[in-house]
Amino acid sequence: MGFAAQDIVPISEARARLTELSEEVVAGAEKILTKNGAAHVAIVDVRKLDYYHALEQEHAALVLLNEAELGLREYMAGQRIPRADILKVLD
The missing domain is CATH 1.20.5 (Single alpha-helices involved in coiled-coils or other helix-helix interfaces)
Structure with a gap:
């Protein structure tokens, strides 16, 4: 599975958008959170x-x-x- 640009989010931005990101994940997206420009963690549906x-x-x-x-x-x-x-x- 590939990731689109909107699926890669800096952690600093994710803090402010957590509710929005979680709704996108529940709808089927997976999010990669970056730290200092490198992939750090992912948000996936439970x-x-x-x-x-x-x-x-x-x-x-x-x-x-x-x-x-x-x-x-x-x-x-x-x-x-x-x-x-x-x-x-x-x-």
Whole structure:
């Protein structure tokens, strides 16, 4: 998603326009607030934020499942050492 010039707002300006900016965000816009000319924070609708968090959790679960599958495939192919054997070496 790209941002239009009106979506990039200095923090100093945002202080005075917070109500207006929040209404634009609820209507679907996302705002980038800048500090000293550089992107600093974003204002997004809370529903989108919840969605973003759900996507992060789903991604983390998929990464764990992929790692588990890889480990199982390697174990079944004899490429992994059983836990009991590792513990014997460590004792």
